[in-house]
Amino acid sequence: MxxxxxxxxxxxxxxxxxxxxxxxxxxxxxxxxxxxxxxxxxxxxxxxxxxxxxxxxxxxxxxxLLIPDEKIVSETISEEKNLPQVLIYHTHTTEAFRMTAESEYQETSEWRTNDENFSVVALGKLLTEEMEKYGFAVTHDRTDHEPPKLSSSYERSLLTMEKRSEENPALSLFIDLHRDAANIETAQDDFVVIDGKECARIMFVVGKGEKYEDKPDFAKNYALAQAICEELEKICPGFTRPIREKTGRYNQHAGEICLLVEVGHNANTLQQAKNAIPYLAEAIKKVFDGENSLFG
Incomplete structure (x- = not known):
């Protein structure tokens, strides 16, 4: 209850x-x-x-960091290392080398070819790759500037420089990459041996622009060429030929710093010229990355 x-x-x-x-x-x-x-x-x-x-x-x-843009990363590295952004081009685009069994090509005229695998364009591609390894931001222009006449090639390569500069105002180092002309009978032994490899010798041409009102910065361009030569000579004595001073300007008025570089000549083989390219990139890097660099 x-x-x-x-x-x-x-x-x-x-x-x-x-x-x-x-x-x-x-x-x-x-x-x-x-x-x-x-x-x-x-x-x-x-x-x-x-x-x-x-x-x-x-x-x-x-x-x-997680999803990098290759172009942005390349330009950022160049800026962080205080390196110039670079344009590599070829006023004489079809210049080629002495043929060998490994490097036969179809000639368009003597010592020239439209095949980029065997002309100075192949050197430009390799130099681009080598310089990018060091952190340079590089544009390689493969435009053929020779037609319609070889004698007016510099007029057309100037347009390329101006076009590329308009597209990227940060460009400050312009490299016009050539090969020189030599006596094919007497110059075939004109190379150096580095680490067991035959390397074509390198020469720079610096223009004064004596007949022009708009002149290149001869002193600055010459100083850069000289500094690179000194680094190349440290790698191997005799690697460079004397800098050639010319009265023309070779479009060297159109950029902040300009180099006209001759990698070997027509008596050299393509492989000899290619073997020289990594050392050229190394020398350029040392000049711009040095503690006391005038250009870095």
Whole structure:
């Protein structure tokens, strides 16, 4: 009788207790879900930002690190190392070398070919690759400037320099890559041997622009050529031929710093010329990256 009087009270207490427990569990679950949702949203915003979402500087830096743009990375390295951005081009685009069994090509005229695999264009491609290894940002222009007349090639290569400079105003080092002409009968032994490899010798041409009102910066261009020669001579005495000073300007007025470099000549083989290229890139890097560099 006594117990029956308390049954309603017991059931009421059990109901209240169960309700409180259910509320606390539901509340805890919702709090956890909200916290988890906020954390997930933060992670999502950090890793996959929406187009219109504001991105913090740290997020942008990490994004660039994880998904780099090759061109941006190349230019950034060049800027961080205080290296110039470079244009490599060829005024005499079809200049080629003495043929061997390994390097036969179809001549367009004597010692010339339109096949880029055997002309100075192949050297430009290799120099681009070697300089990029050192952190230079390099553009290699393969335009054939010779047609319609070889004698007016410099007029057309000037247009290329101007066009490329307009596209990228940061360009400051212009390299016109050639091969020289020599007596095929007497100059076939004109090379040096470095690490067991025959390497074509290198020469620079620096223009004064004596007949022009708009003259090159002869002193600066000559100083750069001389500095590179000194580095090449450290690698191997006799690697360079004397710098050739000319009264013309060879478009060297059109850029901040300009080099006309002759890698070997027509009596050299393509392989001898190619073997010289990594050392040329190394010398250029040392000149611009030196502690006392006038150009870095």
């Amino acid at each position: 006594f117990f029956k009087n308390y049954i309603p009270i017991i059931f009421l207490w059990l109901a209240i207790t169960a309700g409180v427990a259910a509320y606390e569990f539901d509340h805890a679950e919702r709090v956890f879900a909200m916290e988890n949702e906020e954390e997930t949203a933060n992670i999502s915003a950090f890793l996959i930002p929406e187009d219109k979402k504001e991105i913090t500087q740290d997020q942008a830096s990490l994004s660039n």
